[in-house]
Structure formats: C-alpha cells, structure tokens
Amino acid sequence: MRIDIITVVPDILTSPFDVSILKRAIEKGLVEIHLHNLRDYVTDNYKQIDDYQFGGGAGMVMMIEPIDKCITGLKAEREYDEIIYMTPDGATLNQKTVNTLSLKENIIILCGHYKGVDQRVRDHFITREISIGDYVLSGGELAAAVLCDAVIRLIPGVLGNETSALTDSFQDDLLAPPVYTRPADYKGWKVPEILTSGNFPKIETWREEQSYLRTRQLRPDLLKDE
Numbered sequence: 001m002r003i004d005i006i007t008v009v010p011d012i013l014t015s016p017f018d019v020s021i022l023k024r025a026i027e028k029g030l031v032e033i034h035l036h037n038l039r040d041y042v043t044d045n046y047k048q049i050d051d052y053q054f055g056g057g058a059g060m061v062m063m064i065e066p067i068d069k070c071i072t073g074l075k076a077e078r079e080y081d082e083i084i085y086m087t088p089d090g091a092t093l094n095q096k097t098v099n100t101l102s103l104k105e106n107i108i109i110l111c112g113h114y115k116g117v118d119q120r121v122r123d124h125f126i127t128r129e130i131s132i133g134d135y136v137l138s139g140g141e142l143a144a145a146v147l148c149d150a151v152i153r154l155i156p157g158v159l160g161n162e163t164s165a166l167t168d169s170f171q172d173d174l175l176a177p178p179v180y181t182r183p184a185d186y187k188g189w190k191v192p193e194i195l196t197s198g199n200f201p202k203i204e205t206w207r208e209e210q211s212y213l214r215t216r217q218l219r220p221d222l223l224k225d226e
C-alpha cells in the first residue's frame, strides 16, 4: 500500500511513522508513506496557501490551486483508489471503514486546516471525507495519523501474530474480552480460574460471553442491530 499525505505541517506526521509497528511495516516494505508539504506547491512569492473567505467571516480557507497541483501531480504518476479529506464534518471513522481502506493500493489523504478547504476541492477531488470523532482538532494531521495506524496494522504481515487483528474489539461489533497475564494471584487479586484451567473450548465460550457482557455494559449501542 502507498499512502500520500498532503499537509501544511508535515512535522506532526514524522514521529508516528518512525516508531514501533508503523516503522516496522515501512521497513518491511508493506507500506510507503509520502508526506507532501502543501507550501511546496505554491507558485506565488508569499507561499500563500490560505485566504479570506468570500462573503466575509472569521477564519482562513485553504486555497484550491496548491491542492490541485499536488493531487493532479500525484494522479499523473499512478491511479488512486481513494482521495480522503480529513475534516470534523466527515463521516465518523469506524472499523468497517478501516477494514475497507486496508484493502486499497494507493490512497491520498488531505489534512484540513483553518476553516477548511475551498468547497471545490471537496466537490472535484475528494472521494471520501472522514472525521475521527465529534470534537475539533487544530488540524487533520493527528486524525490522519490515527487513520493510518488503524489501516496499516491490518495489512497482512504487519502484525506479528496474524490472528491478533481478528480478535480486536469491534471486528464483530463486540468489544474484546478482558485479558490477564502472570502472576495468577497479585496481592490477592486473582485471575478468573477458567483461564488457568487448560480447558480451551470452555475458555473460548467464556471469552465470547465476556465480550457480549462487556459490550452490553459499556457499548449497548453496538448491539442495536440484534
């Protein structure tokens, strides 16, 4: 998979890809991340990427021309499956969208800033608009990092234990069951006996029950379809 990220603050997006699982995914050649500084696509001398909005009002708007130059240049090199705009008024990200995106080859992610981008960018270039929740961030970069992390970890070969993504919370609209490790008794706080019983069919049943109970208690909205 190749991900091109268009941003006015590329520095925010260097460290997430420079550690841990995402770093290893890049080193293994399973994903390529290309950061594009929008200012590099500005032709005027002031390096202006934003301007006042037509009709008046507070807040700057990201201009269409540098974004067009960047996206059109990328599209001339290869086909893109998705051009995603990160914006608080996008569709709230969920595991289903993450799963879908993990199957794509080439993705562009445009990070919004200020009051957002000129609407014509959304109308003519963007295929999908994503938010990571109902709160406002100062820019789309951290949201883009969240999206990339969620997507990249699903690419086959990225996680060490291939089954571990399948047992994540949300993969079947249920939260994951509780997990424990040694010691079995810590200051009298004991691990549920079933988990140390060695009876694996029973353990599996217990985990399914716990998933369901946890979901009913913490996220009953996930069970609504049943």
Ligand code: 6GU
Pocket: 085, 086, 087, 088, 112, 130, 131, 132, 133, 134, 135, 136, 137, 138, 139, 140, 143, 144
């Ligand atoms: Cl994608 N961008 C911004 N600026 N704020 C957000 C967001 C995105 N998702 C939630 N809040």
